[in-house]
Amino acid sequence: MPNSTFTHNQHNALTMPITVIIYEDNTFLRDSLSSLIINAEGFELCGAYENCNEVEAQVSVLKPDVALMDIEMAGVNGIEGLKIIRKNFPEVNVLMLTVFEDNDRVFEAICAGATGYLLKKTPPIKILDAIRDVVDGGAPMTSSIARKVLQLFPRQPARSEEIDKLTHREQQVLQLLVNGYSYKMIAAELKVTLETVRTYIKRMYEKLRVHSVTEAINKAFPDRKI
């Protein structure tokens, strides 16, 4: 049994049902999900809507524990809805419903802070399990979506190999420069004289073929946008 990571309230079927809100544009599926929740022990449906146009007001009033969120919807779609919920109600868990395990959508949803991913073809009993799981601090998703998530994860921070040609000392000072240290502070940190720090930096600049701290940082961390 997964332990709750933070203070996710331990819902108990006898005392406190898990409240669920549904966003799904397909009427048939929305009705199916609704009756699934309504008829399940320990769950309570607090709303079911065809898009996220009014998500902020609805979640604000209904205060669900979990939102089942279709990704593709006319009007305000699931990704937008997810962002709105994350921004205004960070305590609400959002379970995305997807038909396809499509990279871009999954990536967007991950970046927007989705709690889990269900395929629409998931059998009803598994959906209830998944909802219980998110409330208990889990992040249910299919194994293949998990694989995609891992693949999307930024690998070893893409930095140029030129960094590897620096000596240990030179890498040290570069890291400290990156951290915003002045020459003086670096000297103090490394317990060497200012002149020595300057020697390291001069040699480093030569290797990296740069002429300033910021250019050097740029070599280490290219393509950063504000």
Next chain:
Amino acid sequence: MPNSTFTHNQHNALTMPITVIIYEDNTFLRDSLSSLIINAEGFELCGAYENCNEVEAQVSVLKPDVALMDIEMAGVNGIEGLKIIRKNFPEVNVLMLTVFEDNDRVFEAICAGATGYLLKKTPPIKILDAIRDVVDGGAPMTSSIARKVLQLFPRQPARSEEIDKLTHREQQVLQLLVNGYSYKMIAAELKVTLETVRTYIKRMYEKLRVHSVTEAINKAFPDRKI
């Protein structure tokens, strides 16, 4: 024959067993895992070792489909072993074995390209399921590890809100500073005088409460490691 790089071959118990290599320093657990694999239909153990000191040679010769990799080991540990395998044998799936669902380790392993995560307390039958799963293109992990992975995922470009308080012009110069531009170059780029650039930067420093370019960059992109 055995492992093709990207197309996950569908292993069939009758024709082609899944070959497994084990790295685990606890003798008892290593033996348990070994006999689990040996006695399972459709699996073949090709080696079991107490650390990754010789991982490159072993994997090169034994060509396993899947590596079960303990994270904590004396000698070359599991994270290092994982990196070596990823670098030299990208087609080998690496399943990490962890005792604790510790953030740093999970994060490191993710960045190094682990294929899945198993808790050591996982029942044997589930371990076999997980191995089949990775071979079929999945990424088995517990629901709570999945949650951690999602939480570790870089949210909308993690930058401090202080950046938002900068004016458009100030953000422009900050971006150019980040790109390694000197004051002069910024002045040329923005077609204003050097003194104006200095004014922008001075005001920006005040807002960010910093005293140098590198500190400002650090505010914009915190926690960067070489």
Next chain:
DNA sequence: TGTCCTACACCCCAAACAGGTTACATTAAA
């Protein structure tokens, strides 16, 4: 054995950067 590499240290000089202040026109907010 001598040579290369690294870590360490110092010098000078010029360029770049930082801090303080002032000024003025425009625009947005109170």
Next chain:
DNA sequence: TTTAATGTAACCTGTTTGGGGTGTAGGACA
């Protein structure tokens, strides 16, 4: 409508950084 914020520009005064040297000592290499 006064105030506050922004974009523009300039002055003076320091400090920090960058580029050019020189030199010593300890290991690694070969």
